[in-house]
Amino acid sequence: MSPVAVQELVLAVAVSGTVALMAWRAGSLSRSGAAAALILGTVCLTAGRAWGGFLVLWFIAASLASKVGQRAKEAATGDVVAKGGRRDALQVLANGGVYAATALVAVVRPEFEAVAAALGAAALVAAGADTLATETGTLAKGRPWSLRTGGVVPTGSSGAVSVPGSAGMVLASVGFALSAHWVGLLPASAVASVTLAGIAGAVVDTIVGAWWQARRWCPSCERETEQHRHRCGTTTIPYRGVSWLGNDAVNLLCTVAGAAVMGALLRSGGS
Ligand SMILES: [Zn+2]
Secondary structure (H helix, E strand, O other), rough: HHHHHHHHHHHHHHHHHHHHHHHHHOOOOOOOOHHHHHHHHHHHHOHHHHHHHHHHHHHHHHHHHHOHHHHHHHHHHHHOOOOOOOEOOHHHHHHHHHHHHHHHHHOHHHHHHHHHHHHHHHHHHHHHHHHHHHHHHHHHOOOOEEEOOOOOOOOOOOOOEEEEHHHHHHHHHHHHHHHHHHHOOOEEEEEEEHHHHHHHHHEEEEHHHHHHOOOEEEOOHHHHHHHOOOOOEEEEEEEEEOOOOHHHHHHHHHHHHHHHHHHHHHHHOOO
């Protein structure tokens, strides 16, 4: 490694480590989540400042969105959602893994950087759109309905849709795609297609969440939940959906779908 490369790597570790440590102290990441963020952040910063900058911006926006009205949201969803506000390593990888993979492609094969950046940005925009949809939908008053049954469901349920949640999803896609351009990761001409791909990924997340995501049942409370151990202390039993298709797998699928739709748009655009 050249001295410049070593310097860049040390800087990447220092910046990622600082962000991960701050996020852990602020309660946004668990210990394993902070370790995963350190590795992911280092990979992305090695690809360049634009790659690292977009990841950091994304992460700050997603963490802030989770923090806003956290108590009210936990009260509304504490019965249902599998994990709380602290993101663990699996959650970090589910959201940022595809983006880090495209950053690695940009490092190893710089001639593919433009395509890798478009695919990676679409993956992260999809994850951000899904996160913001959940956060705005949960914070807003009024009950969401299930995409599958059309019936009203508890706030925080996977596959649930609401008007504020959908508005949050679209606005977040626009905002995240614009910020990817702002940090220099995307040309202005790619912002519209990355926005569309991000929305598509979040829609796939909702559809898979509604039809196939694993649901569990608490026999004591006689309530549906995504928790393995319900907050009452009872171990829950598989109830419906694909048992291994948990929230992290669905989130990963959301980012893969965002990148795949972006790939299709690039091909149809001939670029
Ligand atoms: Zn229970």
